Amino acid sequence: MSVPHSPNATLSPFLQRAKPMMQSIIATLEKEYAFVSILGTDVAGTRYGLSRYDCTIRDALWNSRGFVIRVYKDGAFSEYAFNHIPDDLNEISEALKFSKLRSFESFQYPEYEESPLVDSYTGPCLIRPNTWTVSQHIDAMKNMLARGLAISEAVVDLKLAIEETEWNKLYLSGKRELSQNYRMVQCYINPIVREGENTKYAFRGIARQGGLEIVEEMEQAIEPTLREALMLLKSEPIPPGVYEVICSPEISGLLAHEAFGHGVEMDMFVKRRAKSVAYLGKPIGSPLVRMHDGARAAANQPGSYLFDDEGVLGSDTTIIEDGIFKSGISDLLSALRLKTPPTGNGRRESYERKAYARMTNTFFQPGKQTKDEMIRSISDGVLLEKMASGMEDPKNWGIQCMIHYGYEIKDGRVTGRVFSPIIMTGYVPDLLADISMVSGDFELSGSGACGKGYKEFVKVSDGGPYIKTKARLG
Amino acid sequence: MARDRAFAVEDLVNWMADQRALSDWRLTVKRSDTQEYFFIRRQLDMRRAKNVEKFDLVLYRDFEEKGEFYRGLYQLSLHPTLSFSEAKTMIEKGIESAKFLKNPYFPIPEESRVKGFETTQTSAFAAEVYLNALFDGMEDPEGGINSCEIVFENVTTSIRNSRGVFVSFTSPRIFAEVVLDWKGEREEVELIEYLHAQTVDADSVRKEMSQKRYLVQERAKARPTRSAREHPVVLSREAVGEFLSYYAFQTSAESVYQKSSLAQPGRPIQGMNPTGDLLTLTMVPILENNPNSCLYDQEGSFLEPLTVIREGEARELWGERRFTFYLGRQATGYYPLMKVGPGTMTREDLRERSAVEVARFSDFQIDPLTGDFAGEIRLGWQNGHPVTGGSLSGNIHKVETSMRFSNETMRIEKGEFPAFIYLENLDISGQ
Numbered sequence: 001m002s003v004p005h006s007p008n009a010t011l012s013p014f015l016q017r018a019k020p021m022m023q024s025i026i027a028t029l030e031k032e033y034a035f036v037s038i039l040g041t042d043v044a045g046t047r048y049g050l051s052r053y054d055c056t057i058r059d060a061l062w063n064s065r066g067f068v069i070r071v072y073k074d075g076a077f078s079e080y081a082f083n084h085i086p087d088d089l090n091e092i093s094e095a096l097k098f099s100k101l102r103s104f105e106s107f108q109y110p111e112y113e114e115s116p117l118v119d120s121y122t123g124p125c126l127i128r129p130n131t132w133t134v135s136q137h138i139d140a141m142k143n144m145l146a147r148g149l150a151i152s153e154a155v156v157d158l159k160l161a162i163e164e165t166e167w168n169k170l171y172l173s174g175k176r177e178l179s180q181n182y183r184m185v186q187c188y189i190n191p192i193v194r195e196g197e198n199t200k201y202a203f204r205g206i207a208r209q210g211g212l213e214i215v216e217e218m219e220q221a222i223e224p225t226l227r228e229a230l231m232l233l234k235s236e237p238i239p240p241g242v243y244e245v246i247c248s249p250e251i252s253g254l255l256a257h258e259a260f261g262h263g264v265e266m267d268m269f270v271k272r273r274a275k276s277v278a279y280l281g282k283p284i285g286s287p288l289v290r291m292h293d294g295a296r297a298a299a300n301q302p303g304s305y306l307f308d309d310e311g312v313l314g315s316d317t318t319i320i321e322d323g324i325f326k327s328g329i330s331d332l333l334s335a336l337r338l339k340t341p342p343t344g345n346g347r348r349e350s351y352e353r354k355a356y357a358r359m360t361n362t363f364f365q366p367g368k369q370t371k372d373e374m375i376r377s378i379s380d381g382v383l384l385e386k387m388a389s390g391m392e393d394p395k396n397w398g399i400q401c402m403i404h405y406g407y408e409i410k411d412g413r414v415t416g417r418v419f420s421p422i423i424m425t426g427y428v429p430d431l432l433a434d435i436s437m438v439s440g441d442f443e444l445s446g447s448g449a450c451g452k453g454y455k456e457f458v459k460v461s462d463g464g465p466y467i468k469t470k471a472r473l474g
Numbered sequence: 475m476a477r478d479r480a481f482a483v484e485d486l487v488n489w490m491a492d493q494r495a496l497s498d499w500r501l502t503v504k505r506s507d508t509q510e511y512f513f514i515r516r517q518l519d520m521r522r523a524k525n526v527e528k529f530d531l532v533l534y535r536d537f538e539e540k541g542e543f544y545r546g547l548y549q550l551s552l553h554p555t556l557s558f559s560e561a562k563t564m565i566e567k568g569i570e571s572a573k574f575l576k577n578p579y580f581p582i583p584e585e586s587r588v589k590g591f592e593t594t595q596t597s598a599f600a601a602e603v604y605l606n607a608l609f610d611g612m613e614d615p616e617g618g619i620n621s622c623e624i625v626f627e628n629v630t631t632s633i634r635n636s637r638g639v640f641v642s643f644t645s646p647r648i649f650a651e652v653v654l655d656w657k658g659e660r661e662e663v664e665l666i667e668y669l670h671a672q673t674v675d676a677d678s679v680r681k682e683m684s685q686k687r688y689l690v691q692e693r694a695k696a697r698p699t700r701s702a703r704e705h706p707v708v709l710s711r712e713a714v715g716e717f718l719s720y721y722a723f724q725t726s727a728e729s730v731y732q733k734s735s736l737a738q739p740g741r742p743i744q745g746m747n748p749t750g751d752l753l754t755l756t757m758v759p760i761l762e763n764n765p766n767s768c769l770y771d772q773e774g775s776f777l778e779p780l781t782v783i784r785e786g787e788a789r790e791l792w793g794e795r796r797f798t799f800y801l802g803r804q805a806t807g808y809y810p811l812m813k814v815g816p817g818t819m820t821r822e823d824l825r826e827r828s829a830v831e832v833a834r835f836s837d838f839q840i841d842p843l844t845g846d847f848a849g850e851i852r853l854g855w856q857n858g859h860p861v862t863g864g865s866l867s868g869n870i871h872k873v874e875t876s877m878r879f880s881n882e883t884m885r886i887e888k889g890e891f892p893a894f895i896y897l898e899n900l901d902i903s904g905q
Contacts (some may be wrong), residue, residue: 010882014553020553049693054732055550055576055577056547056548056575057549057572057575058550059549059550060550063551065553065555076778078522079520079521079523080522080524080525080527081525082524083528084527085555095523096523098523101605103606104518105516105517106517107514107517107519132569134571136703138574138575157733160701173859190734192734192843194733199843200844209746237867237901239901241865263883270514271514271620271653272655273621277537279623308477333519352904354512354520354522391539391837391850395662395663397864398850399854400835400836400849400850402839421841421844421846421867423903425863425903427863453651453666454837472865472903472904473868473903474864474901474902
């Protein structure tokens with residue numbers, strides 16, 4: 001699994017036009033600063049939305065177009081973000097002159113030496129979004145809406161969306177010229193159903209790099225997603241307690257992401273906010289646990305790219321190997337502080353925001369057992385099926401996973417009883433140590449967004465096989 | 475800083491006026507400047523600045539089919555780097571596309587009190603006053619500020635439409651994310667805290683930080699939360715705002731029109747025969763030193779306080795002009811803040827009830843559709859002792875008739891609320 005390089009990435013016309021200006025900025029600022037880089041981004045796309053009550057076209061959530069300059073001088077890095085083409089480059093120089101704080105000292109970073117590199121990447125796309133007219137988009141969703149609403153009178157609404165974006169990035173510095181261009185299509189299905197005053201809903205997201213070929217999967221998912229929402233009308237709250245659980249690939253991904261992924265983002269090491277540091281090179285989970293993250297660890301996923309937002313090539317990091325914690329994932333500045341190699345995980349929500357150590361495609365690797373074997377091994381437990389959200393706690397290794405629903409397992413079989421919603425909490429090392437079975441399946445998904453705490457959202461994917469562990473459910 | 479963009483707003487506005495297929499439009503221009511500081515302990519790790527200008531345009535196109543009137547709406551962003559020709563091409567595409575968007579007709583606001591308001595912007599000097607207040611008294615061998623990010627932002631917004639609305643205002647915003655840590659008997663712990671303000675008030679920052687330091691010190695002493703069934707629980711701080719936001723969703727015109735909510739003005743919204751405190755919810759535009767304060771909504775409508783729930787009964791629906799029009803209700807507006815009145819419960823009442831009081835969750839959430847709520851406990855008190863871990867879960871429909879509000883109020887980013895809410899018969903999944 002890797003991201004293929006392509007020698008001639010086709011950048012957006014905007015970035016092609018902006019490139020001479022970006023080069024001039026570097027040439028101007030290099031007279032004053034020991035290091036200068038500039039990242040130009042142009043993310044453009046459209047979101048088509050249709051429901052029983054509404055029909056809209058709007059910008060895609062991720063649209064942004066602008067630049068961020070990073071400079072280094074006298075041990076300090078600083079940045080300036082803007083979204084216009086300056087007439088006078090002195091304007092940029094002035095913006096980077098920050099008034100000195102009288103009461104606070106700055107950390108002294110070592111000088112950064114970038115190695116020379118020229119590279120580019122163009123992502124795959126079978127059906128280009130601009131080959132469909134607006135009415136084709138709307139008609140495709142109208143058909144899906146009609147099919148969905150016809151399934152049951154309990155369907156109150158069915159919200160559908162197709163969001164297509166084209167991501168263009170150009171990174172320039174004195175020694176590097178990196179460019180990448182890829183498209184991403186995200187499809188969303190959200191039925192709302194009601195019996196009396198009992199309201200439930202389901203949610204299905206499909207997201208990958210590529211073109212409108214992904215819409216076919218959306219069309220196939222309409223009926224199963226509606227059936228899922230209808231099934232939840234019969235769901236009940238779960239009796240609180242500790243259960244043996246089987247995590248679906250989606251929940252495994254949530255666990256990998258929230259339980260351990262955030263805790264190995266190495267800016268947390270710098271801040272002494274990660275408990276995982278004490279476990280480097282030591283056992284952290286069951287020997288069955290193998291976990292990776294990387295922009296090049298999975299192809300064509302929402303978290304796949306050639307280079308990160310600091311001009312570092314993406315990689316494939318082995319985080320846990322046979323239960324041993326091997327390595328964290330790093331942005332550039334954390335790597336400079338820690339004197340470790342950057343892993344190409346420095347990501348920004350947009351050109352407007354700071355870069356942080358962030359996950360990309362995070363997953364547990366598959367094992368050898370089957371889902372059926374896992375179910376048969378449980379006398380009283382839950383098959384956790386669909387996620388809602390999660391929140392990390394890298395310092396104290398608590399975990400909060402909001403799970404949309406799960407199936408009861410009794411005496412080695414799924415009973416048909418459904419619990420919803422479920423909150424899974426626990427202590428990360430316990431959850432990882434209790435992993436006793438890992439299936440040979442493997443799925444990644446990435447329709448949502450990952451925040452660092454409560455902000456800084458970026459596209460990621462996560463997943464893995466079915467895994468069996470123990471967890472506290474409520 | 476001088477701004478040069480390839481297209482001029484007035485040229486665009488004049489050109490749009492001549493487009494016969496374009497029935498209406500709304501243009502929002504936001505200019506944002508920030509000064510950003512990133513600290514690790516007391517040491518400055520990085521400084522950043524931002525200077526961006528954004529143009530958000532909504533196009534409305536009316537059409538008729540079989541005697542019915544429809545209005546398509548298409549939203550797009552115009553980047554300041556676009557040429558006039560490029561901007562026109564994008565708008566023409568939008569106007570053409572809007573004819574496929576078959577929404578029942580609705581009007582856009584026509585009147586607006588043209589009354590721009592300005593508030594004090596944060597100078598570099600004031601920024602340092604704020605930073606000093608934040609760190610004041612926070613250095614201790616046992617812990618303090620682990621790291622923090624502080625953003626001083628000035629946003630100038632103008633909203634205008636084809637029906638004469640034209641308002642502009644400046645809104646400063648100070649945002650701080652502060653990670654506090656403290657050494658406990660077993661391990662060092664942390665809490666992630668947020669501060670929001672419009673202006674620098676050093677005394678208020680010191681007071682807030684002192685409270686936050688107390689909370690992280692309490693977490694350092696915490697032991698695991700014990701399981702409890704059908705137990706009384708007290709929510710405080712941000713969880714109160716999140717919990718009560720369920721009722722804001724339920725009384726929004728959009729939710730009612732789309733049948734996501736069954737609320738109806740004139741009918742009870744807090745369950746049948748409530749025995750606890752009755753909810754009164756007012757949507758408000760302004761609260762002192764709250765950065766979300768705004769006299770105008772996103773459509774440029776002037777906002778005045780609107781009581782949507784009075785003593786447990788839905789009274790009004792709030793939201794975009796489109797959805798109030800569809801429902802045949804009076805135009806109200808889209809509000810940035812909520813205000814919920816106090817109740818009857820005193821701190822003394824609370825102490826007598828041995829409730830589990832939760833001050834901080836990992837991420838307390840309520841589902842606005844179903845009323846299910848849950849969160850992992852980061853800091854609470856059980857039998858008077860600080861606890862951490864485990865989770866709280868329930869459904870609002872099972873607790874709303876008996877819930878009680880404190881007689882004190884507090885202000886958080888979402889608005890003004892009772893300082894705590896007392897809920898009965900909840901399950902805690904702990905050790």
